[in-house]
Amino acid sequence: MINILDEKTISKIAAGEIIENPASIVKELIENSIDAEAKNIFIELKKEATDYIRISDDGLGMNKSDLNLAFLRHTTSKLKTAEDLNKIHSLGFRGEALASIAHIAKVEAISKSENDKVGSGIVLNNGEIIKNYNVGVSRGTTIFVKDIFYNTPVRKKYLKENKIELSYIYEVVSKIALSKPEMAFKLVSDNKVILNTNATDNYKNHIFSILGRDIAENLIKIDYESEKYKISGFISNN
Secondary structure, three states, rough: OOOOOOHHHHHHHHHHHHHOOOOHHHHHHHHHHHOOOOOEEEEEEOOOOOOOOEEOOOOOOOHHHHHHHHHHOOOOOOOOOOOHHHHHOOOOOOOOOOOOOOOOOEEEEEEEEOOOEEEEEEEEEOOOOOOOOOOOOOEEEEEEEOOOOOOOOOHHHHOHHHHHHHHHHHHHHHHHHHHHOOOOOEEEEEEEEEEEEEEOOOOOHHHHHHHHHHHHHEEEEEEEOOOOOOEEEEOOOO
């Protein structure tokens, strides 16, 4: 017998395809912060990797109306028409990540844009907004993600042990931070600073702050430019 699935079940299945583990949540939220032109991104973890993730930025932020739309499926600020697909410069554009996170975790979001007098907050459960409130905050966005996969226990069962899931998160943050020397990143787990970078235009020092002295001191700078593209970076001398 073939059954037609209801919308909530479809949403959870789709969310499970996009959100594989806590690290994928961190990746999606950091990329949103980058697209929002943030200069500082703070990532905080508590207890198990699935228990608590908080990501705060000082980006453009959202007003109350946009915040209420942000967690609906296929809502995005990156696209308006199909033609816009030919000129995408953002890291995300499908409008699925936030909705997917909200369907497999308990989510709270706070945001304030430059023109708002006060910030806006929302609480979501099973992808639906259950509370709206006003809050005094600075410009930017903070998202709390708790009890990941609480309503899809089968997905949670296939996660690795906690130290491995935490290592995945560190890998995601460090790789993104490595590619963004112009931004500052701070990763804290149970009040312990795991990664802390400052914005800089000195790429070698930036690499040193993330990968350490041994790697940074054994790198060769490369630069190449053609009519169509330019490549610059560092390679190992080994």
